[in-house]
Amino acid sequence: MQAVDAHGHDHAHDHAPSGIMRYVTTTNHKDIGTLYLWFSFAMFLVGGAMALTIRAELFQPGLQVVNPDFFNQMTTLHGLIMVFGAIMPAFVGFANWQIPMMIGAPDMAFPRMNNWSFWLLPPAALLLIISMLVPGGSAAAGWTLYPPLTVQHGMGMDLVIFAIHILGMSSIMGSINIITTILNMRAPGMTLMKMPLFVWTWLITAYLLIAVMPVLAGAVTMTLTDRHFGTHFFNAAGGGDPVLFQHIFWFFGHPEVYVIAIPAFGVVSQVLPAFSRKPLFGYTSMVYATASIAILSFLVWAHHMYTVGMPVEAQLYYMFATMLIAVPTGVKVFNWVATMWKGSLSFETPMLFAIGFLFLFTLGGFTCLVLARSPVDAQLHVTYYLVAPVHYVMVAGALFAAFAGVYFWLPKWIGKMYDETLGQWHFWLSMIFFNVTFFVQHFLGLAGMPRRIPDYALQFADFNMISSIGAFGFGLSQLLFLYILLKAIRSGEKAPERPWEGADTLEWTHLPTPAPYHSFETAPTVK
Amino acid sequence: MYNSEAAGGDQLALFSRRRYSMSPTGRFLVLGSLAAVTLGISLGFALNGAWPLLPFAGIECVALYLAFRWLQRHEDDYEFLTIEDQSLTVESCVGGTVERRSLNRAWAQVVVESQPQGRVRLLLRSHGRDTEVGKLLSNEGKLTAAARIRERLSARALTIKD
Numbered sequence: 001m002q003a004v005d006a007h008g009h010d011h012a013h014d015h016a017p018s019g020i021m022r023y024v025t026t027t028n029h030k031d032i033g034t035l036y037l038w039f040s041f042a043m044f045l046v047g048g049a050m051a052l053t054i055r056a057e058l059f060q061p062g063l064q065v066v067n068p069d070f071f072n073q074m075t076t077l078h079g080l081i082m083v084f085g086a087i088m089p090a091f092v093g094f095a096n097w098q099i100p101m102m103i104g105a106p107d108m109a110f111p112r113m114n115n116w117s118f119w120l121l122p123p124a125a126l127l128l129i130i131s132m133l134v135p136g137g138s139a140a141a142g143w144t145l146y147p148p149l150t151v152q153h154g155m156g157m158d159l160v161i162f163a164i165h166i167l168g169m170s171s172i173m174g175s176i177n178i179i180t181t182i183l184n185m186r187a188p189g190m191t192l193m194k195m196p197l198f199v200w201t202w203l204i205t206a207y208l209l210i211a212v213m214p215v216l217a218g219a220v221t222m223t224l225t226d227r228h229f230g231t232h233f234f235n236a237a238g239g240g241d242p243v244l245f246q247h248i249f250w251f252f253g254h255p256e257v258y259v260i261a262i263p264a265f266g267v268v269s270q271v272l273p274a275f276s277r278k279p280l281f282g283y284t285s286m287v288y289a290t291a292s293i294a295i296l297s298f299l300v301w302a303h304h305m306y307t308v309g310m311p312v313e314a315q316l317y318y319m320f321a322t323m324l325i326a327v328p329t330g331v332k333v334f335n336w337v338a339t340m341w342k343g344s345l346s347f348e349t350p351m352l353f354a355i356g357f358l359f360l361f362t363l364g365g366f367t368c369l370v371l372a373r374s375p376v377d378a379q380l381h382v383t384y385y386l387v388a389p390v391h392y393v394m395v396a397g398a399l400f401a402a403f404a405g406v407y408f409w410l411p412k413w414i415g416k417m418y419d420e421t422l423g424q425w426h427f428w429l430s431m432i433f434f435n436v437t438f439f440v441q442h443f444l445g446l447a448g449m450p451r452r453i454p455d456y457a458l459q460f461a462d463f464n465m466i467s468s469i470g471a472f473g474f475g476l477s478q479l480l481f482l483y484i485l486l487k488a489i490r491s492g493e494k495a496p497e498r499p500w501e502g503a504d505t506l507e508w509t510h511l512p513t514p515a516p517y518h519s520f521e522t523a524p525t526v527k
Numbered sequence: 528m529y530n531s532e533a534a535g536g537d538q539l540a541l542f543s544r545r546r547y548s549m550s551p552t553g554r555f556l557v558l559g560s561l562a563a564v565t566l567g568i569s570l571g572f573a574l575n576g577a578w579p580l581l582p583f584a585g586i587e588c589v590a591l592y593l594a595f596r597w598l599q600r601h602e603d604d605y606e607f608l609t610i611e612d613q614s615l616t617v618e619s620c621v622g623g624t625v626e627r628r629s630l631n632r633a634w635a636q637v638v639v640e641s642q643p644q645g646r647v648r649l650l651l652r653s654h655g656r657d658t659e660v661g662k663l664l665s666n667e668g669k670l671t672a673a674a675r676i677r678e679r680l681s682a683r684a685l686t687i688k689d
Contacts, residue, residue: 025643106665110594172587176594183557184598186548211564214587215572218580225579233577241576248577251568298568517645521665523546 024119027111028517029096030413035118036093037406041482043085043125048475050078055471057454058464071454072140073132073156079143080160083260084167085125087394090402091263092117092174095202097413099178101507102196104187106521109180113173120170127163131156142452144249147234147242151226158227161220168213175206175213187506189526193287196505197280200287201266204294208255208262211298216252219245243308250301258297261393262290264401265332268354271404272336274502275351276343282335289328296325306374307381315374322372326365333362348500349423353404356431357397364392367442382452385445391438400430403481411499412507415514416492422484429477436470539679541672543663544605551599558595562588606663608672610679617651617660628658637677639670649673
C-alpha cells in the first residue's frame with residue numbers, strides 16, 4: 001500500500017497557468033472576463049477611430065477626408081462595432097468576472113460554453129472590419145440596416161449579416177450561462193432579494209437578450225434571403241414591406257438599448273453606495289424598477305417610427321407608453337441620489353464616473369423624452385438632435401459606468417491600484433470633451449442639420465467644428481485610460497485587501513485581493 | 528457543493544454532491560417563461576409575415592431546454608467513497624448513471640495530479656488502472672480527501688505490519 005504524490009501538487013491551485021493557450025482554452029470565468037474586457041476595449045478603439053473619421057470629415061463643410069459612401073460605411077460600422085463589439089462585451093466581461101464572485105459560485109454554470117461565447121466574438125469582429133475591404137465596401141445603411149439600402153448593397157452586407165448572426169449566437173450562449181449561473185449556483189443564504197443589484201441587472205438583461213436575439217437573427221436572415229434567394233419580405237418592388245423590417249428591427253433595437261443600459265445601472269448601483277458608505281437606498285424598488293423598465297422596453301418600439309406613418313391612436317399609445325418608462329427610471333435616479341444623501345461621500349475615480357453617469361444619463365434621458373412626443377419627433381427625427389441624446393445614454397451612460405466599474409474592481413482583479421491622479425484626469429477630460437462633442441449637437445439638430453451626411457450647409461459650421469474638436473479630445477483621453485491600465489498592471493502599488501471601505505459584497509468581504517484564480521470552490525454561507 | 532465525512536478506527540466514508548439553488552419547479556418556471564416569451568414574440572411576427580423568426584426562436588428554445596436538462600440530469604450527482612475491512616469502494620452517480628468500483632485496500636494508491644488551469648485531479652490507482660474521485664470537490668477538498676484516504680490506508684498498513 002502506498003500513497004503517491006505526483007507533480008508536487010501542494011500549491012498547484014494557487015497559481016494560474018500561463019501562456020497564450022491559457023486564454024484560448026480557458027474555462028475560468030476570470031480569464032474569460034479579462035478576454036471580454038480587453039476585446040471590448042480594442043473594439044472601442046476601432047469604433048472610436050471610425051467616429052474620429054466621421055468627425056474629421058465634419059470638421060468643416062465640404063468633402064475633405066473621405067468620400068460620401070465611405071462616410072456612410074463609417075457611420076454604419078461605428079454603430080455596429082460600438083454596440084455589439086465594445087459596450088455589450090464590456091458588460092459581459094464584468095458579468096464574467098463579478099457574478100460568480102458576487103453570488104459565491106466557483107465559476108459559471110457552463111464554463112466551456114462560456115469559452116465559446118467569447119471566442120465567437122473575434123471572428124465576428126474580423127468580418128465586420130474586413131467587410132470594408134470587399135468590392136462595394138461594407139454596409140452603408142446605418143446601424144439600423146434599413147431596406148431597401150441593405151437589399152441593394154454589395155457583398156460587404158453579407159459579411160455584416162454573418163457577423164451579426166455570430167454575435168447573436170455568442171449573446172444567446174452568454175445569456176443562458178448567466179441565467180443558469182445566477183439562478184442555480186447561488187451560495188446558501190444568497191436569496192434572490194439578497195443578490196447585489198449588479199447581479200439582478202444582469203439576470204434581467206439576460207432575459208431581454210434571450211427574448212430579442214431571435215428577432216434580430218430573423219430580421220437579418222430575411223434581408224439575406226431578399227438579397228440572394230428571391231424572397232420579397234422587405235422588397236416593395238416584389239410586394240414586400242420595408243416598414244415590416246423597421247418593426248422587427250426596433251422590436252429588437254429598443255430592448256437592446258436597455259441591454260446596454262441596465263448592466264450600467266447595476267455597476268453604478270454598486271459604486272455609489274460604496275463611496276457613500278451607505279447601503280443602496282430602496283433596494284427592492286430598484287429591482288422592481290429595473291424589471292419594469294425591461295418589460296416596458298418591449299412595448300414602445302414604434303416610437304422610433306413615428307415618421308413612417310401610423311394612426312394617431314397608435315402614436316398616442318407609443319407616446320404615453322414611452323413616457324411611462326420615465327417613471328421606473330425616475331425611481332432609480334431618485335434612489336441613487338437618496339443613496340448619496342447624507343452619506344459620507346468621497347470622490348475617488350469610480351465615484352466620479354458614477355456621478356458623471358448619473359448626471360449625464362439623466363440629462364440624456366430627459367432629452368430623449370422630448371423625442372417621445374410624436375409632434376416633436378416629426379420635426380427632429382433623423383437630425384443631430386437624435387444623435388446627441390443617444391450618445392448621452394450610450395457613452396455618458398454605459399461607457400462612463402463601465403469606466404466606473406473598471407476603476408472600482410481593478411484592485412480586486414489585479415491586486416494593484418491605479419494612479420488616482422491620472423484617473424481623475426481621465427474623468428475630467430472625458431467629462432469635458434464629451435460635453436463639448438455632444439452638447440452642441442442638440443443645437444445642430446434643433447437647427448435642422450440631418451444626421452448621416454458628410455457635408456452640410458454653412459450655418460452649421462461652427463458647432464460642427466466645436467463638436468469635432470471635442471471628439472478628438474475625448475478620443476485622446478481614452479488613450480490616457482489605456483496608459484493608466486497598463487501602468488497599474490505593470491507597476492501599480494499593491495492594493496490593500498479592501499481598498500474601498502464601503503464595498504460590502506462577497507468579493508470584497510470573503511475573498512483576498514487579488515481574487516484567487518479559483519474562488520468560492522466551497523460556497524460561503526450568506527447571512 | 529457539500530460533503531460529509533464519517534470515520535471510525537481504520538474505516539472511512541466520504542460523501543460529496545453538488546448543491547444547487549434552483550428547485551425543479553423554479554427550473555420549470557424559468558424555462559417555461561423564457562420559451563413562452565420567445566416563441567410568443569416570434570409567433571406574433573410570423574402571423575404578420577415574418578415567419579423566419581420562428582426557426583431561430585425554436586433553436587434558442589432547444590438550446591435553453593438542453594441547458595436546463597443538463598442541470599436537471601446532474602442535480603442528483605453524488606460520490607460515495609468508503610473504506611472498510613479489505614476494500615475501498617467508490618460509488619458515483621453522474622447524470623443518473625450509477626457506477627461502482629471496488630479496489631483491494633492493500634493495493635490502492637492515492638495519486639494527486641496537477642492539471643492545466645490550476646486544477647488538481649485525485650486518482651485511486653490499483654493494478655495499473657486509475658479511477659478518478661472527488662470530481663465534485665474543490666481543489667482544497669480533493670487535497671483534504673487525499674490526506675484522509677492516505678491516513679486510513681496507512682493505518683491499516685501499520686496494523687497489518689504489526
